[in-house]
Amino acid sequence: xxxxxxxxxxxxxxxxxxxxxxxxxxxxxxxxxxxxxxxxxxxxxxxxxxxxxxxxxxxxxxxxxxxxxxxxxxxxxxxxxxxxxxxxxxxxxxxxxxxxxxxxxxxxxxxxxxxxxxxxxxxxxxxxxxxxxxxxxxxxxxxxxxxxxxxxxxxxxxxxxxxxxxxxxxxxxxxxxxxxxxxxxxxxxxxxxxxxxxxxxxxxxxxxxxxxxxxxxxxxxxxxxxxxxxxxxxxxxxxxxxxxxxxxxxxxxxxxxxxxxxxxxxxxxxxxxxxxxxxxxxxxxxxxxxxxxxxxxxxxxxxxxxxxxxxxxxxxxxxxxxxxxxxxxxxxxxxxxxxxxxxxxxxxxxxxxxxxxxxxxxxxxxxxxxxxxxxxxxxx
Amino acid sequence: xxxxxxxxxxxxxxxxxxxxxxxxxxxxxxxxxxxxxxxxxxxxxxxxxxxxxxxxxxxxxxxxxxxxxxxxxxxxxxxxxxxxxxxxxxxxxxxxxxxxxxxxxxxxxxxxxxxxxxxxxxxxxxxxxxxxxxxxxxx
Numbered sequence: 001x002x003x004x005x006x007x008x009x010x011x012x013x014x015x016x017x018x019x020x021x022x023x024x025x026x027x028x029x030x031x032x033x034x035x036x037x038x039x040x041x042x043x044x045x046x047x048x049x050x051x052x053x054x055x056x057x058x059x060x061x062x063x064x065x066x067x068x069x070x071x072x073x074x075x076x077x078x079x080x081x082x083x084x085x086x087x088x089x090x091x092x093x094x095x096x097x098x099x100x101x102x103x104x105x106x107x108x109x110x111x112x113x114x115x116x117x118x119x120x121x122x123x124x125x126x127x128x129x130x131x132x133x134x135x136x137x138x139x140x141x142x143x144x145x146x147x148x149x150x151x152x153x154x155x156x157x158x159x160x161x162x163x164x165x166x167x168x169x170x171x172x173x174x175x176x177x178x179x180x181x182x183x184x185x186x187x188x189x190x191x192x193x194x195x196x197x198x199x200x201x202x203x204x205x206x207x208x209x210x211x212x213x214x215x216x217x218x219x220x221x222x223x224x225x226x227x228x229x230x231x232x233x234x235x236x237x238x239x240x241x242x243x244x245x246x247x248x249x250x251x252x253x254x255x256x257x258x259x260x261x262x263x264x265x266x267x268x269x270x271x272x273x274x275x276x277x278x279x280x281x282x283x284x285x286x287x288x289x290x291x292x293x294x295x296x297x298x299x300x301x302x303x304x305x306x307x308x309x310x311x312x313x314x315x316x317x318x319x320x321x322x323x324x325x326x327x328x329x330x331x332x333x334x335x336x337x338x339x340x341x342x343x344x345x346x347x348x349x350x351x352x353x354x355x356x357x358x359x360x361x362x363x364x365x366x367x368x369x370x371x372x373x374x375x376x377x378x379x380x
Numbered sequence: 381x382x383x384x385x386x387x388x389x390x391x392x393x394x395x396x397x398x399x400x401x402x403x404x405x406x407x408x409x410x411x412x413x414x415x416x417x418x419x420x421x422x423x424x425x426x427x428x429x430x431x432x433x434x435x436x437x438x439x440x441x442x443x444x445x446x447x448x449x450x451x452x453x454x455x456x457x458x459x460x461x462x463x464x465x466x467x468x469x470x471x472x473x474x475x476x477x478x479x480x481x482x483x484x485x486x487x488x489x490x491x492x493x494x495x496x497x498x499x500x501x502x503x504x505x506x507x508x509x510x511x512x513x514x515x516x517x518x519x
Contacts, residue, residue: 121389121392122392122394124394124397124423124425126389126392127391127392127393127394127397127423128391128422128423128480128481129481130388130389130391131388131389131390131391131507131511131513132388132469132481132482132483132513132515133388133453133456133457133461133464133467133469133483134469134481135389135457135458135461136457138455138457139451139453139457139469142451143449143450143451143469143470143471144449145451146449146450146451146496147448147449147496150449150496150497193454193455194452194454194455194466195454195455196451196452196453196454196455196469197451197452197454197466197491198451198491199451243481245471245479245480245481246423246479250449
């Protein structure tokens with residue numbers, strides 16, 4: 001396999017103009033605004049784009065709306081992990097000369113869409129799960145968390161989930177774009193209503209309207225642009241099931257493959273990483289992903305996050321934007337942790353800037369813990 | 381069980397699952413089993429997802445198993461379930477090997493009444509004239 005470490009760089013990132021509750025914008029409008037803003041951030045224009053990657057839309061529908069006719073196109077759709085995986089695919093395409101400027105876009109009116117998007121009822125995961133009420137991710141992921149509690153202790157898991165909810169809110173309080181910025185105490189967490197036991201409301205991500213975009217280009221072009229290139233040092237992808245009831249092990253995600261693979265390509269280890277961004281669809285997703293990525297062993301996550309270690313000033317910066325739990329989560333959130341990692345690496349994050357970030361790891365999770373993409377990013 | 385009130389999504393049967401649903405209507409639980417690697421599997425399809433063999437048959441399951449995990453749904457995911465919360469979604473490890481999605485019935489929907497690993501047995505919920513859902517209750 002060709003090592004594509006540092007074969008391309010991220011040169012532009014942005015959200016859509018407004019994120020949160022945005023009833024006056026369509027999903028495609030979020031795509032387009034984010035694309036415009038990310039290209040502006042890169043110092044490029046729409047006319048420079050010759051590669052287009054997205055999920056949630058068929059690419060020609062999106063390209064038509066944007067007025068782009070790409071020579072490289074990729075609609076890899078594995079839920080919220082897609083956009084992290086797209087970064088790796090963009091690197092591969094650029095390294096092989098298939099395109100020079102790749103645009104990855106996302107947009108969802110997750111809260112305000114005028115019509116819900118149904119799951120295809122012909123799929124086995126729909127046929128055998130949905131009649132029982134296994135509909136929507138809180139119910140699916142909560143069954144995984146119950147299994148974790150059985151294996152490693154309910155109280156330990158509960159405390160870890162609370163630590164993650166509270167620490168993530170502290171980061172959100174430092175991010176002006178975060179939807180939930182009120183303080184959250186441990187009591188607030190434990191007293192919040194049940195959505196699907198063992199998940200409280202405050203174990204669950206938000207439902208928002210938002211878009212984001214990423215621009216990836218060649219090393220030569222990246223060095224010619226105004227902002228410092230953020231190098232893609234490692235990337236990996238994996239999926240091993242669809243619905244939650246066919247997940248091989250409810251306490252281990254495909255990150256057990258993508259974490260070590262992305263770090264290996266980058267030639268770095270967990271201890272070298274200054275910032276970790278983990279798709280936090282639920283508190284449990286963070287807990288299980290820290291273990292799967294290899295930051296700690298199975299069942300050791302509760303010790304790893306104890307004592308607000310992942311909060312501002314806690315020594316292990318995690319989800320510094322405020323995450324899907326408190327910043328924004330329109331449905332397939334995976335592009336947003338990449339945006340935050342790039343901003344942290346460029347030291348653009350103001351009050352929430354983590355100290356000395358030169359290496360960041362981003363992990364996206366899609367479906368029912370079904371797919372992951374992991375990338376390692378760095379600046380010189 | 382009384383299920384006249386069921387208004388949830390019904391399975392859209394596929395050719396490879398017609399037999400499964402037919403037998404469920406007769407209050408029997410049937411599984412696909414691979415003749416090559418000798419493992420039963422779920423959900424039904426015409427080849428073995430474990431070894432890839434197309435030499436597969438049907439077996440009737442005992443209906444006995446253990447609770448692999450569960451969750452107690454308090455917020456209805458769609459309006460059809462509003463009259464049913466709280467209810468228990470679960471996965472059961474069948475005696476024959478496969479893990480299947482289901483509801484746990486005949487038990488208080490509270491964590492202190494449900495234990496991962498508890499013995500369960502199949503029951504059948506006739507939700508429409510066409511569809512019967514295999515559900516499980518404490519054995």
